[in-house]
Amino acid sequence: MSTTTSFFIPVQEQIHRVEGLMRSQAEGHNPDLKAALDHLIASGGKRIRPTLTILTGRMLGADEDRAVTLAAAIELLHTATLVHDDLIDGSLLRRGIPTLNSRWSPGATVLTGDFLFARAAKLAADTESVPAISLFATTLGIIVNGEITQLFNSRCRADREEYYQRIYAKTASLFETCTTCAALISPVDQETTDLVRQYGYDIGMAFQIIDDVFDFTSDQSKLGKPVGSDLRQGLITLPTLHFLENHPDDEDAQEIISGDCLYYDEQVGRLVEKIRASDAIASSLVEANNYVDQALEKLQRLPACPERSYLEELTLYITRRNV
Amino acid sequence: MSTTTSFFIPVQEQIHRVEGLMRSQAEGHNPDLKAALDHLIASGGKRIRPTLTILTGRMLGADEDRAVTLAAAIELLHTATLVHDDLIDGSLLRRGIPTLNSRWSPGATVLTGDFLFARAAKLAADTESVPAISLFATTLGIIVNGEITQLFNSRCRADREEYYQRIYAKTASLFETCTTCAALISPVDQETTDLVRQYGYDIGMAFQIIDDVFDFTSDQSKLGKPVGSDLRQGLITLPTLHFLENHPDDEDAQEIISGDCLYYDEQVGRLVEKIRASDAIASSLVEANNYVDQALEKLQRLPACPERSYLEELTLYITRRNV
Numbered sequence: 001m002s003t004t005t006s007f008f009i010p011v012q013e014q015i016h017r018v019e020g021l022m023r024s025q026a027e028g029h030n031p032d033l034k035a036a037l038d039h040l041i042a043s044g045g046k047r048i049r050p051t052l053t054i055l056t057g058r059m060l061g062a063d064e065d066r067a068v069t070l071a072a073a074i075e076l077l078h079t080a081t082l083v084h085d086d087l088i089d090g091s092l093l094r095r096g097i098p099t100l101n102s103r104w105s106p107g108a109t110v111l112t113g114d115f116l117f118a119r120a121a122k123l124a125a126d127t128e129s130v131p132a133i134s135l136f137a138t139t140l141g142i143i144v145n146g147e148i149t150q151l152f153n154s155r156c157r158a159d160r161e162e163y164y165q166r167i168y169a170k171t172a173s174l175f176e177t178c179t180t181c182a183a184l185i186s187p188v189d190q191e192t193t194d195l196v197r198q199y200g201y202d203i204g205m206a207f208q209i210i211d212d213v214f215d216f217t218s219d220q221s222k223l224g225k226p227v228g229s230d231l232r233q234g235l236i237t238l239p240t241l242h243f244l245e246n247h248p249d250d251e252d253a254q255e256i257i258s259g260d261c262l263y264y265d266e267q268v269g270r271l272v273e274k275i276r277a278s279d280a281i282a283s284s285l286v287e288a289n290n291y292v293d294q295a296l297e298k299l300q301r302l303p304a305c306p307e308r309s310y311l312e313e314l315t316l317y318i319t320r321r322n323v
Numbered sequence: 324m325s326t327t328t329s330f331f332i333p334v335q336e337q338i339h340r341v342e343g344l345m346r347s348q349a350e351g352h353n354p355d356l357k358a359a360l361d362h363l364i365a366s367g368g369k370r371i372r373p374t375l376t377i378l379t380g381r382m383l384g385a386d387e388d389r390a391v392t393l394a395a396a397i398e399l400l401h402t403a404t405l406v407h408d409d410l411i412d413g414s415l416l417r418r419g420i421p422t423l424n425s426r427w428s429p430g431a432t433v434l435t436g437d438f439l440f441a442r443a444a445k446l447a448a449d450t451e452s453v454p455a456i457s458l459f460a461t462t463l464g465i466i467v468n469g470e471i472t473q474l475f476n477s478r479c480r481a482d483r484e485e486y487y488q489r490i491y492a493k494t495a496s497l498f499e500t501c502t503t504c505a506a507l508i509s510p511v512d513q514e515t516t517d518l519v520r521q522y523g524y525d526i527g528m529a530f531q532i533i534d535d536v537f538d539f540t541s542d543q544s545k546l547g548k549p550v551g552s553d554l555r556q557g558l559i560t561l562p563t564l565h566f567l568e569n570h571p572d573d574e575d576a577q578e579i580i581s582g583d584c585l586y587y588d589e590q591v592g593r594l595v596e597k598i599r600a601s602d603a604i605a606s607s608l609v610e611a612n613n614y615v616d617q618a619l620e621k622l623q624r625l626p627a628c629p630e631r632s633y634l635e636e637l638t639l640y641i642t643r644r645n646v
Contacts, residue, residue, distance in 0.1 A: 029468040032475050084437060088430035107411035108474055110433055114407060114440070115467040121444050121460035125453060133456055134448040140441035145352040148434045152355050 005317055007310035008046075011054045014068050018050045021072040022079070025119035036100055036112045040079050043097035050075045052203070052314060053178040056196055059307035060186035066127050070181050073123035073136060078174060080116035081143055083109060088151075093224045132181040139177040142169050155234040156261040158244050163237065167208035168201075175204025195298055199311075202295035206318045209288040212237035216276050222322070228272030234261045238287065240271075242280035250274065288319050328640055330633035331369075334377045337391050341373045344395040345402075348442035359423055359435045363402050366420035373398045375526070375637060376501040379519055382630035383509035389450050393504050396446035396459060401497060403439035404466055406432060411474075416547045455504040462500040465492050478557040479584040481567050486560065490531035491524075498527025518621055522634075525618035529641045532611040535560035539599050545645070551595030557584045561610065563594075565603035573597065611642050 008015075023041055026034035050071035057067030085091075086099040087109045093099060101109040117140070124136040146169020154166060179200030183193040214223065215230050216239050223229070230237050236244075236256065244253045252271040255262060262268045275281070295315045302308055331338075346364055349357035373394035380390030408414075409422040410432045416422060424432040440463070447459040469492020477489060502523030506516040537546065538553050539562050546552070553560050559567075559579065567576045575594040578585060585591045598604070618638045622631055 029464070030471045030475065033468065033471060081437075084433055088433060105474075106429065108471065110407055110411060110436075111467055111471045111474065113433075113437075114404075115464060115471065117437070117440055118460055118463035118467055122457065122464060125457040125460050128453050130448060130451050130453065130456075133453075134445065137441055137444035137448050141352070141438060141445060144434055144438040144441055145356065148353045148356060148431065148438065151428075151431055151434065152353065 004313060007055065007313040007317070008051060010306070010310060011051050014054045014064070014071070015047050015050055017068045018047065018054075018072045018075060019044075021068065021123065022076050025076065025116075025123070029115070032108075033112065033115055036104070037116070040083070040100065040116075043095060044075075044079070045095060047075060048207075048314070049078055049174065049178050052175065052200070052311075053182050055307050055310050055314065056179045056182035056200075057186060059302070059305060059311065060183055060188045060192065060196070062182055062186040066129075066185045067182060069123055069126045070132065070185060071178075073120050073127070074174065074178055074181070076116055076120035076123060077136070077140060080113045080120060081140075081147075083113040083116060085147070087113070088147075091225075096224050127181070127185055129181075129185050132184040135177055135181055135184065139173050142173045146170050146173075150235070154236075156236065156256060156259065158236045158241060158256055160241055163241060164205070167205060167212070171208035171211070172201050172204030175207065176200040192302070195301060199295050199298040202291045202298065203315055203318050206288045206291035206295065209238055209284055209291070210319055210321070213239060213281060213284050213288070215239075216272065217281060228268065228275075231262075231272060231275075232265075232268050238284045239275050239280045242283040243271075243275045243278050246278070246280065246283075247274075285319070292316065292319050327636060330378065330636040330640070331374060333629070333633060334374050337377045337387070337394070338370050338373055340391050341370065341377075341395045341398060342367075344391065344446065345399050348399065348439075348446070352438070355431075356435065356438055359427070360439070363406070363423065363439075366418060367398075367402070368418060370398065371530075371637070372401055372497065372501050375498065375523070375634075376505050378630050378633050378637065379502045379505035379523075380509060382625070382628060382634065383506055383511045383515065383519070385505055385509040389452075389508045390505060392446055392449045393455065393508060394501075396443050396450070397497065397501055397504070399439055399443035399446060400459070400463060403436045403443060404463075404470075406436040406439060408470070410436070411470075414548075419547050450504075450508055452504075452508045455507040458500055458504055458507065462496050465496045469493050469496075473558070477559075479559065479579060479582065481559045481564060481579055483564055486564060487528070490528060490535070494531035494534070495524050495527030498530065499523040515625070518624060522618050522621040525614045525621065526638055526641050529611045529614035529618065532561055532607060532614070533642055533644070536562055536604060536607050536611070538562075539595065540604060551591065551598075554585075554595055554598075555588075555591050561607045562598050562603045565606040566594075566598045566601050569601070569603065569606075570597075608642070615639065615642050 019041055023037060026037045053071040053074055054067050083100055086094055087101040087106060091099055092102040100112060124133045146166060150166060176197055179196040180193060183196045216228055220226055231240055244257055247253050252262060252267055262271060292315055296312060299308055299311055342364055346360060349360045376394040376397055377390050406423055409417055410424040410429060414422050415425040423435060447456045469489060473489060499520055502519040503516060506519045539551055543549055549555065554563055567580055570576050575585060575590055585594060615638055619635060622634055625631055
């Protein structure tokens with residue numbers, strides 16, 4: 001099993017088209033929107049979601065233009081949610097690049113996110129698949145509902161079930177939408193659609209667990225924010241859950257388990273260090289790898305083809321990538 | 324020609340269903356979202372857009388369930404835009420009722436608006452008409468683009484063309500979407516669709532001009548904000564444009580025409596009084612009535628039926644309503 005990123009190569013041209021389609025959404029609109037969109041696209045990530053969408057679509061026989069349109073819709077939706085997230089969190093940098101809200105007023109930032117939602121919805125409509133459009137809208141509702149729940153109800157909650165629901169809403173729901181919508185625009189049966197839906201779910205869950213691990217194991221220069229910033233904001237993720245379960249007698253852990261937040265920087269910093277040094281990291285990685293194994297098992301049930309091999313690579317990359 | 328509001332009666336049951344459908348969008352989601360949505364629906368207006376959608380759909384032979392779904396999608400979209408507008412403007416009251424942002428944090432308000440956009444898009448998808456879904460998304464883009472343009476470029480601009488573009492984006496585009504989408508889910512030809520699209524455009528333009536007149540002619544208790552608040556925020560609407568054209572020598576007018584804002588409350592207050600007392604109000608009403616006449620002319624080209632008569636009433640109501 002390789003850990004290369006060569007799966008990006010066969011979709012390079014399509015990803016280029018996805019970015020072009022995203023960029024074109026500001027055409028005929030306010031020039032400031034065009035500037036904002038160019039900035040957001042230039043500071044985009046690795047385009048893992050569009051890559052997943054296009055490889056799945058190609059594997060299942062989707063029309064390439066529709067798959068590119070769908071991938072652009074999904075990546076624009078993802079971009080829109082990040083614009084509002086960064087505003088709400090007051091984040092000034094993302095991937096080391098200034099966020100929109102670091103330069104624009106809150107009002108302009110809210111409206112830019114809204115505009116991106118609108119154009120993402122238009123791109124989804126351009127796939128002309130009512131089931132795909134419908135799932136797309138449902139998923140946006142799930143993502144936003146998850147954010148509201150996190151805002152209102154998640155602070156300092158050490159609850160495993162709540163954690164899985166949260167990372168489903170935050171990340172796995174959109175990965176699931178990538179693969180499911182790709183199936184919905186392809187000539188495949190319900191069984192195949194269900195299979196790739198579960199595959200998307202599995203890699204989405206793994207992806208977010210790894211992100212939550214990185215928040216402890218990486219360093220500030222790579223993260224673009226302090227190590228342990230989730231915990232510093234009162235957000236209990238999988239490494240902390242494992243630590244609490246394995247060290248219930250730790251005095252900082254006891255405070256959290258009893259439903260309190262750690263209000264002192266020093267105390268949070270100490271707990272972050274304890275978690276980094278503990279087996280909680282390895283236990284979390286085991287969980288992520290279990291999801292990866294389940295994802296690979298689902299792929300095995302599909303006919304062998306070059307795209308399936310690339311998706312296997314992509315799946316392994318989820319847990320082996322850097323931040 | 325009557326000025327009754329009896330056109331609301333034949334759609335009463337359907338509007339009740341529209342509100343039920345809007346309310347149900349929070350089901351299975353965070354309870355705080357349900358509370359927010361209940362509050363927003365309870366403080367809703369006269370439901371002129373759903374009424375227009377349902378009457379147009381019934382006139383053109385649309386399936387009633389689909390028309391109700393479409394009407395709910397449009398009203399929820401409208402509600403979502405108001406939630407973000409009130410946040411951006413810092414408005415604490417709408418129709419005399421506390422806004423969401425007067426009670427909730429900016430972050431929670433942004434996310435609630437986003438959730439409503441998502442569920443509005445889902446309702447639009449439920450109509451299962453790709454052209455209607457597509458227009459719906461396009462219109463959201465137009466509305467938001469208009470708001471961004473107003474935020475960045477409209478301050479103290481005395482430009483008639485810019486004014487018409489602004490009120491199209493702000494109001495007429497959604498009225499146009501009500502009637503056009505109703506046609507798109509009906510068994511009618513392109514010519515009829517174009518006709519009702521123009522009809523929706525005309526009443527939408529009239530509706531916003533009347534709103535802009537009310538901003539001068541009504542009183543603070545009815546408006547829920549100071550008289551002339553558009554002008555106080557540097558927003559030049561039709562009454563001011565007429566005043567500037569008819570009184571270019573007025574010294575306050577000269578300042579605006581030269582591209583300056585009126586920065587002193589006293590000066591703005593004086594200009595508001597001059598506009599109220601001038602023929603600018605009557606000239607603006609003539610323009611609104613011209614749009615109403617054009618709207619009625621378009622209706623005349625459709626076959627006579629009870630719904631057409633109700634739409635005539637609705638059209639007349641646009642300019643004869645109170646705030």
